[in-house]
Amino acid sequence: MNRRPRRNRKNTQIRNLVRETTIGPEHLIQPFFIADGKHIKAEIPSLPGSFVWSVDLLNQEIEKCKTLGLDKFILFPKIPEKLKDKTGSYGVSPDNFYLHCCRRIKERHPNITLISDVALDPYSSDGHDGIVREGDIVNDESLEILGQMAVLQADAGFDILGPSDMMDGRVGFIRQALDAKGFTNTSIMSYTAKYASAFYGPFRDALDSAPVVSDDIPGDKKSYQMDPGNVREALIEAKLDASEGADYLMVKPAIHYLDVISAVRNNFDLPVIAYHVSGECAMLAAACNNGWLEWEKALPETLLSIRRAGASGIITYFAKAFAEMD
Secondary structure: OOOOHHHHHOOHHHHHHHOOOOOOHHHEEEEEEEEOOOOOEEEOOOOOOOEEEOHHHHHHHHHHHHHOOOOEEEEEEEOOHHHOEOOOHHHHOOOOHHHHHHHHHHHHOOOOEEEOOEOOOOOEOOOOOOEEEOOEEEHHHHHHHHHHHHHHHHHHOOOEEOEOOOOOOHHHHHHHHHHHOOOOOOEEEEEEEEEOOOOOHHHHHHHOOOOOOEOOEOOOOOOOOEOOOOOHHHHHHHHHHHHHOOOEEEEEOOHHHHHHHHHHHHHOOOOEEEEEOHHHHHHHHHHHHOOOOOHHHHHHHHHHHHHHHOOOEEEEOOHHHHHHHO
């Protein structure tokens, strides 16, 4: 035989030499849930190893992450029910603790990258990403609030804004709002193909952000999040977001949508970010905790598969755990 592929697999050194895809801390983004207060570190039962933090303890945790080579973090706020209303007004309040947390983190860690969440669901008493009117999530009225929220977050110091709402036209609206206020260097990481997935449960547990079920409020997000059966629709969304000024295109979830990651990567020249979501992480943790899989092997292979599909970066709750292995 003239060609023996096994010659390129015969030892560790050669396997490392010819490896096509690599995964390291530089490719990972660690999510954090934050709450107002002090000395808070509350574990999330449905997402082992993840916590809701107050900013004082979170600053200490970020310091530990930095020593492991992690320098990109995305923050999600846990808002008390008493501050929620129909229009998510606390999200556009200058007194929003989320904005103050960003400032405190950037003061202590000026060289890290902080990514925000732009959506109404943390602040809405209805639990939706847009305003609900007579049973419908209204698109254009929601854009006004999302634009205000984005400007406040940019002013607080977030480096990248993450519109997770899936309202039509929100990337262009936010880009115009940012540029009008002088935030031309603030990036937008669009949740381009965010699917109406069954794998968001632990995230919603952490933030108490599930949609309210009633006669006049939709009990799910299917009218704005994408149908899991669609791939071509993701390319429509990606084309729109790219034309409106997105700097990154995101696919969410990741493991169950590797084909979508690949399709977006192969059709657009913007970096693709994949979100390894809470339910996907919880499944892996459960299998490993029960001894059905080996953690030290299963986690790197999982993250490598997302990179191999075409993701430039991965948001995963296991970023720190992986970096500790490296």
